[in-house]
Amino acid sequence: MPERISAVATAPAPTDHSGILTWVEEIAELTAPERVVFCDGSREEWDRLTGELVAKGTFVPLAAKPNSFWCVSDPDDVARVEDRTFICSEHESDAGPTNNWVDPVDMRTVMTEHYRGAMAGRTMYVIAYCMGPLDAGEPKYGVQITDSEYVAVSMQIMTRSGAQVWEKLTQGTEFVKCLHSVGMPLTDGHADVAWPCDKTKYIAHFPESRTIWSYGSGYGGNALLGKKCFALRIASVLGRDEGWLAEHMLILKLTSPQGRTHYIAAAFPSSCGKTNLAMLEPTLPGWKAETVGDDIAWMRFGADGRLYAVNPEAGFFGVAPGTGAKTNPNAIATIEAGNSIFTNTARTDNGDAWWEGLTEQPPAHLVDWHGEDWTPASGTAAAHPNSRYCTPIEQCPSVAPEWNDPRGVPISAIFFGGRRATTIPLVAESFDWAHGVFTASVLSSETTAAAAGKVGVVRRDPMAMLPFLGYHVGDYFAHWLAMGAREGAQLPKIFQVNWFRRSADGKFLWPGFGDNVRVLKWALERLEGTAEAVRTPIGFVPTSEALDLDGLGAGYRGLIDAALDVDVDEWVRELESIDEWYATIGGNRLPDALRAELAALKMRLAEA
Numbered sequence: 001m002p003e004r005i006s007a008v009a010t011a012p013a014p015t016d017h018s019g020i021l022t023w024v025e026e027i028a029e030l031t032a033p034e035r036v037v038f039c040d041g042s043r044e045e046w047d048r049l050t051g052e053l054v055a056k057g058t059f060v061p062l063a064a065k066p067n068s069f070w071c072v073s074d075p076d077d078v079a080r081v082e083d084r085t086f087i088c089s090e091h092e093s094d095a096g097p098t099n100n101w102v103d104p105v106d107m108r109t110v111m112t113e114h115y116r117g118a119m120a121g122r123t124m125y126v127i128a129y130c131m132g133p134l135d136a137g138e139p140k141y142g143v144q145i146t147d148s149e150y151v152a153v154s155m156q157i158m159t160r161s162g163a164q165v166w167e168k169l170t171q172g173t174e175f176v177k178c179l180h181s182v183g184m185p186l187t188d189g190h191a192d193v194a195w196p197c198d199k200t201k202y203i204a205h206f207p208e209s210r211t212i213w214s215y216g217s218g219y220g221g222n223a224l225l226g227k228k229c230f231a232l233r234i235a236s237v238l239g240r241d242e243g244w245l246a247e248h249m250l251i252l253k254l255t256s257p258q259g260r261t262h263y264i265a266a267a268f269p270s271s272c273g274k275t276n277l278a279m280l281e282p283t284l285p286g287w288k289a290e291t292v293g294d295d296i297a298w299m300r301f302g303a304d305g306r307l308y309a310v311n312p313e314a315g316f317f318g319v320a321p322g323t324g325a326k327t328n329p330n331a332i333a334t335i336e337a338g339n340s341i342f343t344n345t346a347r348t349d350n351g352d353a354w355w356e357g358l359t360e361q362p363p364a365h366l367v368d369w370h371g372e373d374w375t376p377a378s379g380t381a382a383a384h385p386n387s388r389y390c391t392p393i394e395q396c397p398s399v400a401p402e403w404n405d406p407r408g409v410p411i412s413a414i415f416f417g418g419r420r421a422t423t424i425p426l427v428a429e430s431f432d433w434a435h436g437v438f439t440a441s442v443l444s445s446e447t448t449a450a451a452a453g454k455v456g457v458v459r460r461d462p463m464a465m466l467p468f469l470g471y472h473v474g475d476y477f478a479h480w481l482a483m484g485a486r487e488g489a490q491l492p493k494i495f496q497v498n499w500f501r502r503s504a505d506g507k508f509l510w511p512g513f514g515d516n517v518r519v520l521k522w523a524l525e526r527l528e529g530t531a532e533a534v535r536t537p538i539g540f541v542p543t544s545e546a547l548d549l550d551g552l553g554a555g556y557r558g559l560i561d562a563a564l565d566v567d568v569d570e571w572v573r574e575l576e577s578i579d580e581w582y583a584t585i586g587g588n589r590l591p592d593a594l595r596a597e598l599a600a601l602k603m604r605l606a607e608a
């Protein structure tokens, strides 16, 4: 082991991978931690670190759930920070118009000064992890250095990590270098706080050198670097280079009453329904839904020409508010099994986590996400709208046995959706792959609390990947088109959905959640050629008879036509903002095929 690490390491390094050891040495030199711990991912390690977090006042053990902890963050560290997220490609044009770009040399210079001495008085953890099944053909490894115990225990839930991965990381094995510091050194008696972080934050990605540097935040999407940073931003670049797709998608297995199984993938922006759809309890009798993944899908072609999807994660980092026994019983059962971390929810007097939507009536007294006393009379939300539970996928009652299959599952249909009060119908089927890619390229949604900034503003979020693209959005569209043009490809059908359309008085036109199976059923029947549809300018929309509405709440039956409506005037208005969006992409990078799709849509709307 190199000298500087052996001087401070608590145990011999579990690897002789010289690339890892040299890098750890270099970072230890720079950040000056008090000690270095190579994480083994064991239960003993979990107990030790959660114990330290309790002692520090970060974690409160929850009496009502086994092995579970509650914590609140700094009030300024509650979500992803898109304006502090950077794609530092060598050429600015490779980052494209949707990313913040800084020259990689400049970014390294600036961030190096932030990292210098940043871990003083703290422990530096070295976490080896694998995104996706360990026995995959080409497993994708990461090594994360962090000075946060919260991050170390969360990575145990969210990834396959520890001794089993160290064993595989033999000399020369490629890995993504992930460096994270909360940016609060404990120099000269500087006391620690429950949620250390820095006002200044950087979430920087260096695609060419497969490196991630994160500084100043402890929030999941900014700090658990396997998730958004690696599995989406860096992986999207790997996918471009290697001919596959890294997408912001849930993966769901659906079996019909006749025993026919289909796997589907669906991309919705953050806080727009992925986790809920991934765990739905179908309201249609005889249908079975099983969960493969709830946030990220890596998809590559199999020998049979079909697109196979793998969930690279091992846990759920789910939005708490709105999650209840009625809306998502599987999520509730998953967290009831314990071994979970709750961040920025409220806490009950009997030692449980609580949030808006968990129960119809709030408890009479809570500790809210600011750590203050709360009663129903307080008039504030007790849980932050982006409060999260972090829990192992294996505890989910609806988990599909295939979730850990290195071959992945063959995808029959892809759904793109967002949160739109108007315009976008409940469901529409694309005419073909290119039209589907076009539809996804202009996907839009109202912004949510999952990212810092204004909530409720409509923005274009192509493929629900706007905050997660590691390269130029125009090249990304070209990559999607090229995937579809691959020889022998047996492509999934593409649909767009909108669970969030509202009536003029602001009420949802569709009940959502378990009733979404009705939409999925229609889509699968379209694949099988048995469901009716009307051709509209934007795609095939079900006739109201074609949707199975048996047992649908009476209040929603009368709203179905409004939910399915394709209003030409609304769409003509929509075209303006689509034009604006395409204009930002830049003429030479926007594929001609998409420009042609837009022209064709305009024509169809003009003729409608």
Ligand code: GDP
Residues within 6 Å of the ligand: 268, 269, 270, 271, 272, 273, 274, 275, 276, 277, 294, 318, 319, 320, 321, 322, 323, 327, 499, 500, 508, 511, 512, 513, 516
């Ligand atoms: P994710 O961040 O994309 O995984 O989204 P979630 O599944 O966690 O849902 C985010 C929020 O949207 C939660 O408050 C959910 O209760 C709510 N939500 C999810 N699905 C639906 C739906 O079908 N209809 C409605 N109205 N709300 C939903």
Ligand code: PGA
Residues within 6 Å of the ligand: 080, 221, 269, 270, 271, 272, 274, 275, 295, 317, 318, 319, 450
């Ligand atoms: P979400 O994941 O998509 O479940 O909200 C976290 C995020 O996107 O920040």
Ligand code: MN
Residues within 6 Å of the ligand: 248, 269, 270, 295
């Ligand atoms: Mn997400």
Ligand code: MN
Residues within 6 Å of the ligand: 271, 274, 275, 276, 294, 295, 317, 318, 319
């Ligand atoms: Mn989710």
